[in-house]
Amino acid sequence: MEILYNSTRTKGEQVTASQAILKGLSDDGGLFVPERIPVLDKSLEELSHMTYQQVAYEVMKLYLTDFTEEELKACIAKAYDTKFDTEVIAPLAEADGAYYLELFHGATIAFKDMALSILPHLLTTSAKKNQVKNEIVILTATSGDTGKAALAGFADVEGTRIVVFYPKNGVSPIQEKQMVTQKGANTYVVGIHGNFDDAQTGVKQIFGDKELAAYMNEKGFQFSSANSINIGRLVPQIVYYVYAYVKLLEEGKITEGEKINVVVPTGNFGNILAAFYAKQMGLPIDKLICASNENKVLYDFFESGAYDRNREFVLTTSPSMDILISSNLERLIYRIAGNDPMKNQMFMESLKTEGRYEITAEMKAELSDFYGNYASEEETAKTIFDLYDKTGYVIDTHTAVAACVYNKYKAASKDDKKTVIASTASPYKFTRSVMKAIDAKYDAMEDFELVDELEKISRVAVPAAIEEIRTAPILHDHVCDKTEMKQTVMNFLGI
Numbered sequence: 001m002e003i004l005y006n007s008t009r010t011k012g013e014q015v016t017a018s019q020a021i022l023k024g025l026s027d028d029g030g031l032f033v034p035e036r037i038p039v040l041d042k043s044l045e046e047l048s049h050m051t052y053q054q055v056a057y058e059v060m061k062l063y064l065t066d067f068t069e070e071e072l073k074a075c076i077a078k079a080y081d082t083k084f085d086t087e088v089i090a091p092l093a094e095a096d097g098a099y100y101l102e103l104f105h106g107a108t109i110a111f112k113d114m115a116l117s118i119l120p121h122l123l124t125t126s127a128k129k130n131q132v133k134n135e136i137v138i139l140t141a142t143s144g145d146t147g148k149a150a151l152a153g154f155a156d157v158e159g160t161r162i163v164v165f166y167p168k169n170g171v172s173p174i175q176e177k178q179m180v181t182q183k184g185a186n187t188y189v190v191g192i193h194g195n196f197d198d199a200q201t202g203v204k205q206i207f208g209d210k211e212l213a214a215y216m217n218e219k220g221f222q223f224s225s226a227n228s229i230n231i232g233r234l235v236p237q238i239v240y241y242v243y244a245y246v247k248l249l250e251e252g253k254i255t256e257g258e259k260i261n262v263v264v265p266t267g268n269f270g271n272i273l274a275a276f277y278a279k280q281m282g283l284p285i286d287k288l289i290c291a292s293n294e295n296k297v298l299y300d301f302f303e304s305g306a307y308d309r310n311r312e313f314v315l316t317t318s319p320s321m322d323i324l325i326s327s328n329l330e331r332l333i334y335r336i337a338g339n340d341p342m343k344n345q346m347f348m349e350s351l352k353t354e355g356r357y358e359i360t361a362e363m364k365a366e367l368s369d370f371y372g373n374y375a376s377e378e379e380t381a382k383t384i385f386d387l388y389d390k391t392g393y394v395i396d397t398h399t400a401v402a403a404c405v406y407n408k409y410k411a412a413s414k415d416d417k418k419t420v421i422a423s424t425a426s427p428y429k430f431t432r433s434v435m436k437a438i439d440a441k442y443d444a445m446e447d448f449e450l451v452d453e454l455e456k457i458s459r460v461a462v463p464a465a466i467e468e469i470r471t472a473p474i475l476h477d478h479v480c481d482k483t484e485m486k487q488t489v490m491n492f493l494g495i
């Protein structure tokens with residue numbers, strides 16, 4: 001059955017999946033949402049015997065209904081191949097009574113690879129399906145991980161160019177090195193003086209600039225987005241929750257239909273929204289546990305029903321979660337507002353002008369699937385230390401925020417359901433913070449010395465993504481003010 005996509009902001013025309021992927025954001029500034037959430041049409045038992053690629057097809061076909069079987073399977077095959085260092089793509093590791101779903105086995109060792117290795121293929125397929133002749137310009141704001149994963153996904157993909165903006169002083173040294181060493185004639189990486197929210201706001205403004213869009217079209221270009229607001233990123237992220245569940249089932253760790261909890265370290269609310277969609281599709285998930293770092297705007301929201309970004313922005317050791325405007329939350333707000341774009345627009349307008357909004361009691365009652373909490377910097381470090389000390393398993397800072405929040409949830413609720421923790425980055429990506437948490441002595445060492453030390457203590461080989469950048473030359477050194485982003489893009493395109 002065909003599924004069309006609506007905007008969260010106005011009751012306008014509906015678009016197909018491929019059109020929603022091409023556009024990224026709706027013309028009215030809203031996000032695209034499926035008109036209804038499809039239900040899994042294979043049993044969990046059937047799915048449990050499938051490979052990652054097969055599960056991906058079974059889930060994605062339900063959303064991307066204007067893709068042919070052949071098109072979708074080709075996209076999946078190109079995405080989930082030997083770029084991943086394990087055949088199972090997303091392995092589960094059991095440690096201290098929880099299942100860590102390792103989403104970092106792709107090209108850039110963070111979970112963004114799960115969606116960004118397929119998005120370029122979904123996008124170029126969508127362009128063909130819609131007779132788009134323009135070159136597609138991917139514009140991305142990154143808090144660190146999206147940028148590199150998008151660059152890796154789009155580098156030298158024909159008919160595309162990619163521009164990535166990152167906060168110059170807001171990403172880890174390894175994250176920055178990964179981005180500024182990116183190869184590919186169609187790639188452009190720019191540091192901005194500002195934080196992630198500034199970068200994201202700037203990108204949204206460029207997207208909303210109708211005059212610019214018309215001018216670009218004249219010159220043979222059009223924008224699209226690789227940010228997690230693109231439905232082409234959200235849909236591939238639903239896959240691994242289904243996959244995790246059915247693999248636990250296959251291994252006999254759970255019985256069919258048994259409810260599990262899912263814990264997600266959250267920033268832009270994309271990853272946990274995907275888990276929420278998986279639940280709506282019929283996957284037996286009980287609690288969706290939303291873990292924040294000290295930028296705990298989501299925790300406060302789940303507690304009080306008030307979303308308030310008027311607060312200090314904290315730079316933490318989990319920089320990919322240093323976000324005060326969680327863009328994808330809009331899709332949840334729209335839903336709990338009864339899929340009413342007018343209501344949602346009121347909240348978003350208030351967020352824009354006042355920096356806050358407060359949902360109604362009726363809406364808040366719809367949030368009972370969620371549990372929110374947060375981890376302080378100290379707690380995050382202690383969680384890394386404790387887990388390593390107890391089991392020898394080393395997790396990164398983002399995953400540690402989730403593990404810490406899970407421990408808090410378990411202590412408070414006494415809920416002992418089997419639990420999957422989304423492990424969103426390899427500890428090699430945040431080596432300094434991870435090693436410092438394990439022993440303060442490591443802080444005196446150089447970045448790549450730390451990499452070698454981590455290999456010794458974790459007995460996990462240094463990933464290729466890290467080996468590569470040890471000696472790679474820096475190819476991008478552009479820096480601009482947050483007010484100059486539009487001009488920077490135009491310069492890069494030579495228009």
Ligand SMILES: *Cc1c(COP(=O)(O)O)cnc(C)c1O
Nearest residue numbers: 145267268269270271320424425
């Ligand atoms: C992006 C990212 C997150 C946050 O994911 P959202 O979908 O933005 O909530 C968490 N951890 C890591 C390592 C990330 O790269």
